[in-house]
Amino acid sequence: MATNVGNQRIIPLEEGWNDEIKAKAIDKLEALLNGEMKSGSMFGPKEYVQIYTTCYDMCTQRSPYNWSRELYQRHGETIEKYLTTTVLPALRDKTGQGGTILLTELRHRWLNHQIMNKWLKKFFTYLDRYYVKHHSLPTLSQAGLRCFRTKVYDEMKGETTNAILGLINDEREGKIIDKSLIKSVVELYESMGMGSLDAYNSDLEEALLNSTREYYAKKREDWINDSTPDYLIKAEEALTKESKRVDDYLNSASEMKILKVVEEEILERVEMVLLEKESSGCRALLQNDKSEDLQRMFRLFSRLENGLNxxxxxxxxxxxxxxxxxxxxxxxxxxxxxxxxxxxxKFVKSLISLHEKYLGVVKQDFSGHSLFQKALKDAFVEIVNKNVGQFTNAELMSTFCDRILKSGGEKLSESEVEESLDRIVQLFSYLTDKDMFAEIYRNQLAKRLLTQRSTSDDSEKLMIAKLKMQCGTQFTSKMEGMLSDLAVGSEQRSEFENRMRSVDSKLDFSVQVLTTGFWPTYKSPEVALTPEMSKCMDIFKDWHEQKHQKRKLTWVLSQGNASVRGVFGKKSYDFQVSTLQAIALDAMNNGVTMTFQELATKLNAEESILKPLMHSLSCGKYKVLIKTPPGNKINPTDTFTANPKFTSNMRKLRIPMATLESSLNTKRVEEDRTIAIEAAIVRIMKARKTLQHQQLLSEVLNQLAFFNPNPRDIKKRIEGLIDREYLERSADNAQVYNYLA
Structure with a gap:
C-alpha cells in the first residue's frame, strides 16, 4: 500500500512491482506472447499510461525510496527468467525435428522477444532517459539483446547454423525452401552483433563459406567431364544463383566472399584443364568461331586475378x-x-582478313581487353615480319597499296578504297622495318604521280595522312613534298604551254619540274634525242632560266612519257609509251632495219638500258617491232624492224616497259639508317653526358621507331662517333662513354 512522506505519495518497491508492474504489464505480456490471450488484447492507451506512470513515480521518489536501480535489475531478471523457463525449453524441444521446424520456432521466439523488449522499454522509458544515461549502463534494448544472446543464441547457434546451411544446400539442389524464414533468422544473427557483423561473420558466414567450398568441390568433380562450354554454362549459372541467394536472404557483405570461394573451386582450380581441352577448349572455340562461348569464357575467367593471362x-x-x-x-x-x-x-588479303577477323573477336568477344589487344599485336608482329621469297612483306604490302591507288588496279569505290587503306595501315603498324616500306611506297607513289596513273589525289592524301598518324611528320614529309610539287608545278606548266603555242613545233611538249630532295633518285641516261625533242628542251631551258636563274635543271628522261602516232597500213594507233620508247620508235621509223649494236650507237644507249627497251617493243603483248631471230630474250646479235602486220582492236594502246629502277634502294635505306642511329646516339649522349654501353644501347633501341637495328650496327656507329671525336671512352671504364661537346 502506498504511503505519504511529507506531501509526496511513496510507492513501496514490492507493492509497485508485484501489484502494478508485474500483474498488469509483465504477466499480461507473457500471456500474450505464449498465446494465452488474443493479440488484440494488447495494452491500450489507458493501461499503458497507468503502468508508465507507476514506473515513473517509482523512479522519481526521493532516496531511499527511489527504485531506479532495483527496477533496472528486475527488468533484466524478467527477461532472463522468461528466456530460460519458456523460450529455451521450446527451442530444445524442436532440436532434431528438422531444420525448418527449429528455425521456424527460433523466428517465432525472436519476434516475441522483440515485442517483449519493445513494450518493456516503453514501460521503463524514464529509466532509459535518466538512470541508464547517468550511470552509463547498457540501454534497456541493449540489455534485452545481450540477455537473448547469452541465454538463447549462444546455446542454439550451432544447431541453427547447421539448419540454415542444410536449407541453402537443399535450394542449391533445386528444392523449394522458405527464403523469408532464413532471412528472418539471418537478421537475428546480424542483431546479435550489437551494431556490428561480428556474430554474423563468425557464427554463420564462416561456416557458410566452408560449406560452399565443400559443395562446389564436389560439383567440380561431377562437371569436369563435360565439354568446356557446358561446364562454363553451369559455372556461370551457379555464380548467378549464388549472387541472387545473397540478395534473397543473406547479408550483402557476404556476396564477394561467397563468389570468390565459388570462383576458386569451379574456375581457378581447373582453369588450364578447361582452356586446353582438345575438342572444346579455347583453341577449339576460336577455330570454330564460337562467339557466345568465348564471351562466356572471357567473362568467367576475368573474375580471377590473372585469369585472362x-x-x-x-x-x-x-x-x-x-x-x-x-x-x-x-x-x-x-x-x-x-x-x-x-x-x-592473295597473300596480303589473307593477312588482312585474318587481322580483321580476330580484331573483331578482340572487340566483340573479349570487350577490347588490353591483354588480348597485346596478344593480337604480338602475334601479328611475328607474322608480318616473316618474309618468304625474295620480296619482303614490306614490299608486298606497299605494292598492294599501289594496286588500290593506281588506275587499272583494283576496281573499288571510294569507301572501299578507304576501308582497304585502313586495313593495310593496321598491318603496316606491325612492321619492324617501317623505313623499308616508306622507301618502296615513295618510289611507287612517284611512279603513279609521274605517269599520271593515280586514281585520286584525295586517296593519295588519305593514305599519307594515315601513315602520318602512325609514324609522324618525319615519316611522310617527302611524300607530302611530292604532292605539293605537282600542285605548285601545274601553274608553271600552264604558263610554259602558252609559251610553246607561240613556237612552231611538231610536238605537244610539257615538262614537270621536281624538287630533288622529295623524289627518289633516278637513272638519267644520256641518250641521243630526236631533233624536235632537243629543240623543245632547249626552249624550256631558256624559259626556266629566265624565271629561276639560281636553280639547276637535270633532265630525267627515264621518267618521261609520250604519245606516239603509229600508222600500219590504213590504220593508225596512238601508243602511250615512255620517252625512251618514243626515241627508239622514232629511230625505227619508215620501215628501217637495224641491228642491236646499230641502235645502241645511234641512240647512245647502254646495253642495260636498251635491252629492256627493245624487249618491251618486240617481245611484249603489243609487238610493234619484229625481232630476228624470234624469241623472248634480247641478244646483242638481234636485228629489228617495224612490224608491217601489226594490228589491234584498240586505237589507244599502252606499251609497258620494265622499270630501270628497283622499287627498293637498299643502299639508300642503309644510309638513312646509319644517319638515324648516329643522330639518336648523339641526341642521347648530349642529354646524359655520360652513359654505360648497355644503357646507351637500350635507349637507342627505344628511340628508333621505324626499324629495329642490330646491336652490332649500333656498336659500329658508336665506334665511328668515337673516331670522329663526338664521344670518348671513359679512362676508368671502357664500357662507359662520355659526350664531347
Missing part, C-alpha cells in the same frame, strides 16, 4: 599458327613454280 596466351599462339599457315601457303606456291613477284594480293 593463359587465355590470352592461347589466343596469341592460335593467331600465330593461323598466320604461319598463310605464310606456308605462299611458300608452297613459290616452291610449286609460281613466279616470285613483288605483287601478291
Amino acid at each position: 593463359p587465355m590470352a596466351a592461347i589466343f596469341q599462339n592460335f593467331i600465330s599458327s593461323m598466320g604461319d599457315d598463310i605464310v606456308n601457303r605462299r611458300q608452297a606456291r613459290l616452291e610449286g613454280g609460281e613466279k616470285d613477284k613483288n605483287d601478291d594480293p
Whole structure:
C-alpha cells in the first residue's frame, strides 16, 4: 500500500512491482506472447499510461525510496527468467525435428522477444532517459539483446547454423525452401552483433563459406567431364544463383566472399584443364568461331586475378599458327613454280582478313581487353615480319597499296578504297622495318604521280595522312613534298604551254619540274634525242632560266612519257609509251632495219638500258617491232624492224616497259639508317653526358621507331662517333662513354 512522506505519495518497491508492474504489464505480456490471450488484447492507451506512470513515480521518489536501480535489475531478471523457463525449453524441444521446424520456432521466439523488449522499454522509458544515461549502463534494448544472446543464441547457434546451411544446400539442389524464414533468422544473427557483423561473420558466414567450398568441390568433380562450354554454362549459372541467394536472404557483405570461394573451386582450380581441352577448349572455340562461348569464357575467367593471362596466351599462339599457315601457303606456291613477284594480293588479303577477323573477336568477344589487344599485336608482329621469297612483306604490302591507288588496279569505290587503306595501315603498324616500306611506297607513289596513273589525289592524301598518324611528320614529309610539287608545278606548266603555242613545233611538249630532295633518285641516261625533242628542251631551258636563274635543271628522261602516232597500213594507233620508247620508235621509223649494236650507237644507249627497251617493243603483248631471230630474250646479235602486220582492236594502246629502277634502294635505306642511329646516339649522349654501353644501347633501341637495328650496327656507329671525336671512352671504364661537346 502506498504511503505519504511529507506531501509526496511513496510507492513501496514490492507493492509497485508485484501489484502494478508485474500483474498488469509483465504477466499480461507473457500471456500474450505464449498465446494465452488474443493479440488484440494488447495494452491500450489507458493501461499503458497507468503502468508508465507507476514506473515513473517509482523512479522519481526521493532516496531511499527511489527504485531506479532495483527496477533496472528486475527488468533484466524478467527477461532472463522468461528466456530460460519458456523460450529455451521450446527451442530444445524442436532440436532434431528438422531444420525448418527449429528455425521456424527460433523466428517465432525472436519476434516475441522483440515485442517483449519493445513494450518493456516503453514501460521503463524514464529509466532509459535518466538512470541508464547517468550511470552509463547498457540501454534497456541493449540489455534485452545481450540477455537473448547469452541465454538463447549462444546455446542454439550451432544447431541453427547447421539448419540454415542444410536449407541453402537443399535450394542449391533445386528444392523449394522458405527464403523469408532464413532471412528472418539471418537478421537475428546480424542483431546479435550489437551494431556490428561480428556474430554474423563468425557464427554463420564462416561456416557458410566452408560449406560452399565443400559443395562446389564436389560439383567440380561431377562437371569436369563435360565439354568446356557446358561446364562454363553451369559455372556461370551457379555464380548467378549464388549472387541472387545473397540478395534473397543473406547479408550483402557476404556476396564477394561467397563468389570468390565459388570462383576458386569451379574456375581457378581447373582453369588450364578447361582452356586446353582438345575438342572444346579455347583453341577449339576460336577455330570454330564460337562467339557466345568465348564471351562466356572471357567473362568467367576475368573474375580471377590473372585469369585472362593463359587465355590470352592461347589466343596469341592460335593467331600465330593461323598466320604461319598463310605464310606456308605462299611458300608452297613459290616452291610449286609460281613466279616470285613483288605483287601478291592473295597473300596480303589473307593477312588482312585474318587481322580483321580476330580484331573483331578482340572487340566483340573479349570487350577490347588490353591483354588480348597485346596478344593480337604480338602475334601479328611475328607474322608480318616473316618474309618468304625474295620480296619482303614490306614490299608486298606497299605494292598492294599501289594496286588500290593506281588506275587499272583494283576496281573499288571510294569507301572501299578507304576501308582497304585502313586495313593495310593496321598491318603496316606491325612492321619492324617501317623505313623499308616508306622507301618502296615513295618510289611507287612517284611512279603513279609521274605517269599520271593515280586514281585520286584525295586517296593519295588519305593514305599519307594515315601513315602520318602512325609514324609522324618525319615519316611522310617527302611524300607530302611530292604532292605539293605537282600542285605548285601545274601553274608553271600552264604558263610554259602558252609559251610553246607561240613556237612552231611538231610536238605537244610539257615538262614537270621536281624538287630533288622529295623524289627518289633516278637513272638519267644520256641518250641521243630526236631533233624536235632537243629543240623543245632547249626552249624550256631558256624559259626556266629566265624565271629561276639560281636553280639547276637535270633532265630525267627515264621518267618521261609520250604519245606516239603509229600508222600500219590504213590504220593508225596512238601508243602511250615512255620517252625512251618514243626515241627508239622514232629511230625505227619508215620501215628501217637495224641491228642491236646499230641502235645502241645511234641512240647512245647502254646495253642495260636498251635491252629492256627493245624487249618491251618486240617481245611484249603489243609487238610493234619484229625481232630476228624470234624469241623472248634480247641478244646483242638481234636485228629489228617495224612490224608491217601489226594490228589491234584498240586505237589507244599502252606499251609497258620494265622499270630501270628497283622499287627498293637498299643502299639508300642503309644510309638513312646509319644517319638515324648516329643522330639518336648523339641526341642521347648530349642529354646524359655520360652513359654505360648497355644503357646507351637500350635507349637507342627505344628511340628508333621505324626499324629495329642490330646491336652490332649500333656498336659500329658508336665506334665511328668515337673516331670522329663526338664521344670518348671513359679512362676508368671502357664500357662507359662520355659526350664531347
